[in-house]
Amino acid sequence: MTDTLAFAKALIARRSITTDDAGCLDLIAARLAPLGFVCERLDSSGPTGHVCNLWARLGSAKPVVVFAGHTDVVPPGPLEKWASDPFVPTERDGKLFGRGAADMKTSVAAAVIAVERLLAANTVLNGSVAFLLTSDEEGDATDGTVKVVEALKARGESLDCCIVGEPTSVNWQGDMIKNGRRGSLSGTLTVRGVQGHVAYPEKVRNPIHLVAPVLAELAATRWDEGNAFFPPTSFQISNIHAGTGATNVVPGTLEVLFNFRFSTASTADGLKQRVYDILARHGLDYDLAWLLGGRPFITPPGRLVAALTEAIRAEAGVTPELSTSGGTSDGRFIAAICSEVVEFGPVNATIHKLDEFVALADIEPLACIYAATFKKLLS
Ligand SMILES: [Zn+2]
Numbered sequence: 001m002t003d004t005l006a007f008a009k010a011l012i013a014r015r016s017i018t019t020d021d022a023g024c025l026d027l028i029a030a031r032l033a034p035l036g037f038v039c040e041r042l043d044s045s046g047p048t049g050h051v052c053n054l055w056a057r058l059g060s061a062k063p064v065v066v067f068a069g070h071t072d073v074v075p076p077g078p079l080e081k082w083a084s085d086p087f088v089p090t091e092r093d094g095k096l097f098g099r100g101a102a103d104m105k106t107s108v109a110a111a112v113i114a115v116e117r118l119l120a121a122n123t124v125l126n127g128s129v130a131f132l133l134t135s136d137e138e139g140d141a142t143d144g145t146v147k148v149v150e151a152l153k154a155r156g157e158s159l160d161c162c163i164v165g166e167p168t169s170v171n172w173q174g175d176m177i178k179n180g181r182r183g184s185l186s187g188t189l190t191v192r193g194v195q196g197h198v199a200y201p202e203k204v205r206n207p208i209h210l211v212a213p214v215l216a217e218l219a220a221t222r223w224d225e226g227n228a229f230f231p232p233t234s235f236q237i238s239n240i241h242a243g244t245g246a247t248n249v250v251p252g253t254l255e256v257l258f259n260f261r262f263s264t265a266s267t268a269d270g271l272k273q274r275v276y277d278i279l280a281r282h283g284l285d286y287d288l289a290w291l292l293g294g295r296p297f298i299t300p301p302g303r304l305v306a307a308l309t310e311a312i313r314a315e316a317g318v319t320p321e322l323s324t325s326g327g328t329s330d331g332r333f334i335a336a337i338c339s340e341v342v343e344f345g346p347v348n349a350t351i352h353k354l355d356e357f358v359a360l361a362d363i364e365p366l367a368c369i370y371a372a373t374f375k376k377l378l379s
Contacts, residue, residue, distance in 0.1 A: 003116070004367045005096070005360070007031070008109035009089035012098035016072050019143070021052035021135035024071035024105075028133065031112055032056045035119050037131070042151050044143035051136040051143035055152070058115070059128035063160035065377045066130045067111040067370065068145065068334055070137030073100040074352050081354050095357040103351035106358045107165030107366065108133065114371035125378040130159070137330055145330040149337055159338035161304040161377055163370070164331045167348035168323075173362040174316035174369070178343040179305055180229055180324040181331055184293030185260040185268050187275065192285040195252030207254035208242050214282045215256065218275070223266055229298050230263030230324050233271070263324075264296045294328040297335035303377065304340040311372035312344075315365045320344075344369075 016022035029039040035058065042053040052071075057064070076086035076099045084090040086099035096106070115129055136144030152159070168178045193207035215237060223233040235258065242254035260271055272290060279286060299305065305322065312320050331341045346366060350356045 002364055004106075004110050004113045004363050007113060008096065008101070008106040008358075008363065009098075011071065011105040011109055012089040012096075012100050013087060014071075015087045016100070016135060017075050018072035018138040019048050019051045019136045021071050025052050025054045025133060025135070028071075028108065028112060028131070029054060029056060031116070032058075032131065035116060042148050044147040046143035048136065048139050048142060051134065051147070053135070053144060053148050054131065054133045055148055057128055057130040059125065061127050063127040063377065064130055064158070065127060065374055066132055066159050066162040066334070066338065067165060068132040068162055068330060069104050069108050069111070069165040070134050070144070070330070071105070071108065072135040072138050073103070073105070074138045077354060083355055086356070091360065094360050096360055096363070097355055097357045099356055101356050101358045102167045102346050102348060103356070104165050104167060104345055106363055107167070107345040110363065110367040111163075111165055111370045114367045114374060117367070118371055118375060123375055125374070127160075127378045129374060129378070132162075132334070134330070141330065146333045149333045153337050157337070159334070160340065162331075162334050162338045162341045163304075163308065163373065164329060164334070164341065164343040165345045166329055166343045167345040167351055168343050169345065169347040170349075171347070172316075172318065173346055173359070173365065174312040174318035174320055176323050177305065177308060177312075177320045178324065178326065178329070178331070179300070179322045180264075180298035181294070181296060181326065181328055182230060182261045182263055182324060183268065183296035183332070184328050185262060185271060186291045186293060187258050188289045189256040189258070190287045191254045191256070193250070193252055193254070196250050198248050198250055204250040206250045208251065210282070210284055211254055211256065214278060214284060217278050217282075218258070221274070221278070223260070223271060223274070224263060225265065226263050227265045229300070230265065230296070233260060233262040233266050235260050262296060264298050268292050268295065294332035297332055297341060298324065299340045299342050302340055304342055307376040308342060308344055308369070308373045310376065311369045314372060315368045
């Protein structure tokens with residue numbers, strides 16, 4: 001068994017259902033400290049409970065090259081539907097099964113072993129290597145990476161290149177790097193009318209009728225054209241609630257939940273203003289509450305994309321596609337203090353599913369890709 005496989009198994013064996021770290025970070029710190037890493041726990045407690053965060057850095061020089069990720073996993077779901085216990089790492093049919101095998105304990109293990117091997121080979125690293133790991137990525141992500149970033153920012157520390165080890169590969173390992181993510185902005189719109197009997201229309205104000213043309217306009221609006229890295233911003237309504245259930249009552253209020261997935265061609269404030277303008281034009285009586293889930297970020301091709309692409313080509317024989325598709329990730333927080341952020345990791349076909357696995361044949365190449373990338377960035 002290789003070091004990478006053994007370490008991945010040791011992490012999968014820990015039952016770290018978000019936000020419980022179950023000792024994963026201790027295991028990682030115990031591996032990094034003997035290499036000379038200064039390991040700091042930046043734990044945080046919030047609405048979801050106690051969150052474990054690790055900032056481990058080797059060296060004090062620039063550039064600072066970071067591997068970021070998470071040790072928490074999503075719940076396994078019904079245990080009896082798994083072919084083997086999700087917290088007993090199991091090799092079967094050329095695969096390593098277990099919750100977190102793909103998302104993302106194998107990546108974490110591969111990155112730690114990559115650095116261990118570079119140092120064992122006396123590789124000169126001109127700069128610093130660091131790990132930013134949390135047990136709060138799969139949950140609300142309120143006390144994880146965002147808190148570490150705030151702490152580093154308060155100390156005036158900035159980062160240069162960061163690889164987030166999320167499982168970005170689609171059909172085979174190496175086929176996709178995420179070099180950015182769209183932002184997410186949600187709104188809860190409450191429209192007020194006047195409740196009454198459907199037979200007396202002059203005595204009611206029907207919020208369903210009032211909001212219908214507004215929703216039509218919002219849904220038809222072209223918010224931007226996107227840009228070289230992003231598709232156009234999308235607007236989607238996810239919920240509408242109104243009505244008492246009775247067929248003879250006009251409801252007094254209506255609630256609409258909507259979400260923008262927006263590119264760097266728009267800003268959250270700009271989108272909000274345009275929504276306010278549309279609402280004002282229709283003269284609605286309303287409340288509107290916003291939640292900014294994340295700002296968009298983009299890392300145009302540069303030294304990080306080049307180093308990682310070259311490493312993937314050399315180790316996996318694949319030329320990765322650059323993409324900004326998918327949901328938000330912790331990259332949105334790191335981008336605030338790091339000039340180049342990308343995500344790269346194993347195939348994501350089984351993440352969050354029953355019988356999650358990573359191909360055994362992909363594990364060593366992943367460690368080699370991370371090692372070659374660190375080496376190139378710090379050469
Ligand atoms: Zn993940």
